Amino acid sequence: MAMTKDNVEMIHGYLDAITDIHLEELIKIASQPSVSAQNIGVEECCAMLMEMFTKIGMKTQILESPTKPAVFAELKSKQENVPTVLFYGHYDVQPAEPLELWNTEPFKPTVIGDKLYGRGVADNKGQFMAHVMAVQSYMEVLGDVPVNVKFILDGEEESGSPSLPWIAEHYRDLLQADIMYVSDGSMYSDIIPQISYGNRGILSFDIDITTAETDNHSGNKGGVIENAAWQMVKLLSTMVDEDGHATIEGFYDTITPISPAQQKMIEELEFDPATLCKLYGVKKLKYDDKVEFYRHLMFLPTLTINGITSGYGGDGSKTIIPCHAKAKIDIRLVQGQKGLDIYEKVKRHVEKVDPTAVLSEYSVMEMSVTEPSLPIIMKVREAVEKAYGVKPVNMPLMGGSLPNYVFTDILNMPTISVPYGNPDENNHAPNENFKLSCYFSGIHATAQVLYELGTLAAE
Ligand SMILES: [Zn+2]
Structure with missing residues (x-):
C-alpha cells in the first residue's frame, strides 16, 4: 500500500509528541567527541552510529578508506518502485579550542534557553540526526519508509574530506541513489529555509x-x-x-550557459547593496545591478x-x-x-x-551543479516549502566550494543542499549551538521530503 497524506500527517503528529527523545538522542551523539584533526574519538563515534542505525533496523557498514572511515547505513522501503535518497553528513567535528571561550563544556551538550550548546550539535551531528530521527519515526509508527534510504556519514569532512572521492569510486554500487540530500550550514533565517543546487x-x-x-x-x-x-x-x-x-x-x-530555471532564481533573489557593503566592510560593490552581481558570484x-x-x-x-x-x-x-x-x-x-x-x-x-528544474529536485523544493510553510530562498549556486562534485560528477546523481541550522549557530567557533526549533523543524522537513519523494514513482 502506497503511503498517504494521512500517514505523513500521523508522522508529523508523532514527531511533535516525542521532541524530548529527539533531543536526548542528539545529546548522546554530541557527547561523544569526534575531532578528526586531532584524532580524538572518531572510532568511538563511528561505533556509536553503527549501533544507532542497527537499532532502527538499518543495514550498516563501515566504509574503510585510505584515511578515516565513513559510516554507511541502508534501509529498503517495502513500497515497490520508489526512489532512493542518499543522505550525506559528517560525524567528525572541529576542534573545540579555545576552551576558555566556551560558556559550557563543548562535549557536554547543554540546553540554555531555546538552544542546545556543544561542539558538533549543529555542524553536523544535529543536522544528520534530523534525518535519522525522521527515518526512525517512520519505522516506529508505520514500520516502513516511503523511499529507500541510505546514509553516508563522512569521518573527516572538517579535514577537507580527503578520501571522499576515493570512497565514491570504491563503493559506487553501494552508494547509488536517485538523489543526494545534505543538510549542513545555516538557513536563511530561523524560520525561512534556503536551498542550494551547487557550488563553485x-x-x-x-x-x-x-x-x-x-x-x-x-x-x-x-x-x-x-x-x-x-x-x-x-x-x-x-x-x-x-x-x-x-x-x-x-x-x-x-x-555552460545559465539555465532558464537558474536565471529565474537569480531574478527572485533579494539584493540590497547597502547591507552587503556593510557586511563585507567595503564602500562599494563591483556590480550594482542584481543580475550582474549574482552572475559574477555564481556563474x-x-x-x-x-x-x-x-x-x-x-x-x-x-x-x-x-x-x-x-x-x-x-x-x-x-x-x-x-x-x-x-x-x-x-x-x-x-x-x-x-x-x-x-x-x-x-x-x-571541482564545481558541482544540479539543474533545479529536474522533477526529483522540484519534489524536494515542494516538500521543503510545505514543511516550513514558507517559500524557500533558492540559491542556484553557492559562491564558495564544497565536495558535492563527488556526488554529481563521480556518482552521477542530482544533489540538493537544504541546511537546517540557525544563522547564528557559531559553527567552528566557541559556543556552537543549534536552536531547538530549527532541529525539530528539520526533522519535520526530512519527514516531508521522504514522503513527497515516495509519491514520485506513483505518479
Ligand atoms: Zn564544519
Whole structure:
C-alpha cells in the first residue's frame, strides 16, 4: 500500500509528541567527541552510529578508506518502485579550542534557553540526526519508509574530506541513489529555509619567479639585473583586464550557459547593496545591478591573487633587488569548467609571457551543479516549502566550494543542499549551538521530503 497524506500527517503528529527523545538522542551523539584533526574519538563515534542505525533496523557498514572511515547505513522501503535518497553528513567535528571561550563544556551538550550548546550539535551531528530521527519515526509508527534510504556519514569532512572521492569510486554500487540530500550550514533565517543546487569549485596553485641566487644591492647592481618582484607584477598584470576578467586564452570557453530555471532564481533573489557593503566592510560593490552581481558570484569564474611575497616589507628601508617572488592564486570554477583544463591554460599563458616563472602543482575541488528544474529536485523544493510553510530562498549556486562534485560528477546523481541550522549557530567557533526549533523543524522537513519523494514513482 502506497503511503498517504494521512500517514505523513500521523508522522508529523508523532514527531511533535516525542521532541524530548529527539533531543536526548542528539545529546548522546554530541557527547561523544569526534575531532578528526586531532584524532580524538572518531572510532568511538563511528561505533556509536553503527549501533544507532542497527537499532532502527538499518543495514550498516563501515566504509574503510585510505584515511578515516565513513559510516554507511541502508534501509529498503517495502513500497515497490520508489526512489532512493542518499543522505550525506559528517560525524567528525572541529576542534573545540579555545576552551576558555566556551560558556559550557563543548562535549557536554547543554540546553540554555531555546538552544542546545556543544561542539558538533549543529555542524553536523544535529543536522544528520534530523534525518535519522525522521527515518526512525517512520519505522516506529508505520514500520516502513516511503523511499529507500541510505546514509553516508563522512569521518573527516572538517579535514577537507580527503578520501571522499576515493570512497565514491570504491563503493559506487553501494552508494547509488536517485538523489543526494545534505543538510549542513545555516538557513536563511530561523524560520525561512534556503536551498542550494551547487557550488563553485576551487583550483589553487603558486607561481614562483627567481631572478638571482640572492637579493642584490639596489644601487651597486641597480639597473643591470632583473627584479623578481617587478617581473611578478608584470606577469600577473597580463592575466586580467581592467575589469578583473581573465585574459588567459580559452579561460571562459567551456562555461555552460545559465539555465532558464537558474536565471529565474537569480531574478527572485533579494539584493540590497547597502547591507552587503556593510557586511563585507567595503564602500562599494563591483556590480550594482542584481543580475550582474549574482552572475559574477555564481556563474563566472574568478582569478584571485591570495597573496604576493617578495623582498622586504618591514619598517625603514632596505635597498635590495629581490631575487624571488611568490604569488598564491585561487580560481573559483563554474559550470562547464574542469580544474586540470584551466590549470593547463594558465600554465600555457605563464610559459608564453614569462618562461622563467614556475607553476607549482595544483589542488582542485571541482564545481558541482544540479539543474533545479529536474522533477526529483522540484519534489524536494515542494516538500521543503510545505514543511516550513514558507517559500524557500533558492540559491542556484553557492559562491564558495564544497565536495558535492563527488556526488554529481563521480556518482552521477542530482544533489540538493537544504541546511537546517540557525544563522547564528557559531559553527567552528566557541559556543556552537543549534536552536531547538530549527532541529525539530528539520526533522519535520526530512519527514516531508521522504514522503513527497515516495509519491514520485506513483505518479
Ligand atoms: Zn564544519
